[in-house]
Structures are given as C-alpha cells and as structure tokens.
Amino acid sequence: MRQRASLPFLAAGLLVIAGPVAAQQGGDLLGALSGALGDAPAGSDAAASLSGRLLQLIALITVLSLAPGLLIVTTSFTRFVIVLSILRSAMGLNQTPPNIVLTAMALFLTFFVMQPVFEDAWEDGLQPLLDNAITEEQAVPRIAEPFRRFMTANTRPRDIALFQDIAARSSGEAGQEEEEAGPQEPGWRELVPAFMISELRRAFSIGFLIYLPFVAIDLIVASILMAAGMMMLPPVLISLPFKVIFFVLIDGWYMLAGSLLESYLPIAGAAGAG
Known part of the structure; x- marks a missing residue:
C-alpha cells in the first residue's frame, strides 16, 4: 500500500x-x-x-x-494557497513566509488530500493503460472519473445549477425538457467553473475568520497608542510582534493545517472509496 x-x-x-x-x-x-x-x-x-x-x-x-x-x-490547491496568503496579510508580514514556501506548503497539502483520488485514477485508468489492458479512449474517462467525484462532492449544488442554467440557455435548449428529465449530472463545462467559485467562496470565508483576531489586536494596540498620545508611532509596527507571538502560542500552523485538511478528508476518502 x-x-x-x-x-x-x-x-x-x-x-x-x-x-x-x-x-x-x-x-x-x-x-x-x-x-x-x-x-x-x-x-x-x-x-x-x-x-x-x-x-x-x-x-x-x-x-x-x-x-x-x-x-x-x-484539486484543493486553490483553497489552500488563498487561505495561506490571507493569513500572511492578516499578520502584516509582507514577504514572510515567502511565496515559494506558501506555494510548496499548499502543494503538499494538496497531495495529502488528493492521494485517494490519485490512487483511484492510477489503478482504474493509468496502470491498465500502461499494461495495454485498455485503450486510450477507455483510459481517459476512467482517469477523469475520480476527479469528477471529488469536485462534485466539494461543489455547491447552487453553483452547478447556475452554470447548467446558463449553458442550457446559451445552447437554446428548452427549460421544459430539463424539468421533465430532472437534475442531470454536470459536464466538465459546468463542473470546473462551479468548483472554482465554490472553492473561492470557502477560501474567503475561512480568510475572514482568520482576519478577525488579528484585526482585534490591531485595534487594541491602536487604542493604547492613542491613549498614550503616541500619534506618530505606526500601530502596525507595535502590533506585529504581538500577532506573531499570538499565532505561535495558539499553535496556529497546527490548527490551520488540521482544519483545512479535515474540511476535505471525509469527502476525499469517500470519493476514493467510490
């Protein structure tokens, strides 16, 4: 294994x-x-x-x-890299950690989450193709199917319905036929943009929650400086070390990485088992 x-x-x-x-x-x-x-x-x-x-x-x-x-x-790369970038901005660190570190961290977190999907794609499609057990036409749907399951499980039905409705109207299909046929499985044309906007929505929601405690620290420091009459001293300069030590004391990297992974693992595991 x-x-x-x-x-x-x-x-x-x-x-x-x-x-x-x-x-x-x-x-x-x-x-x-x-x-x-x-x-x-x-x-x-x-x-x-x-x-x-x-x-x-x-x-x-x-x-x-x-x-x-x-x-x-x-994959889940979009959510990870956006959340990590928002975290750096919330702490007030311009280039620490550097972009290459954030990208590498997001990449390996993505590999961790997507491993069941990669294994299914390898075992069901790529390995039989390399063994000449199936043709290229048979291998492509088998390789793509685990990714389709993962993306569908992590996409809001509302987002999928939006692009399906726009695609139906752009192609001139009648809405009555769709109502009779019921909800249809989304194609790649609808699934990919729907998955992207769902990931962006979740990433910005997580980023908002990350920003709140750091904004509170900035407000407290700014209030103290104003009360002390230090008008010319930038509050960010004083609050930066407090935000860093706060993030370290609460074991922020552990909590953030664990929360991001747990938001995917049950769904990714189910997709891989399917």
Missing part, C-alpha cells in the same frame, strides 16, 4: 526532473516521426501507425503543458 501510495509523488518527481530532457527528445522524435510519415506510402498500415504515434506525442506534450492549470482547477 505504501509503495502504491508513493506512485503519484514518484511520477510528479520524474516529470519535474525529466521535463527539459523529455521536451528536447520529444522535439527530435516529432521531427523523426514527421519525416517517416512523409516517406510512408499513403493509406498504408505504416502510415496509420505513425500517424497514431504522432497524435499520441502531441497529446502528451499538450497534457504536460496544461498540467499546472489542471492542478489548480481540479
């Missing part, structure tokens, strides 16, 4: 390490395939095989180039 769980991390590491080399070799291979395709007789089996390999290579390069965007729009 531990070996199977480490496969997504190993694959991600290999992509990062071998990315530049794969890009260079992919360009050389693309040129070789293009030349071989031009030399092959039209309509022959060799030309069909080379055309299929050329399309697979183009699809692979496209997926690799879209991987960062897919990570943001189909």
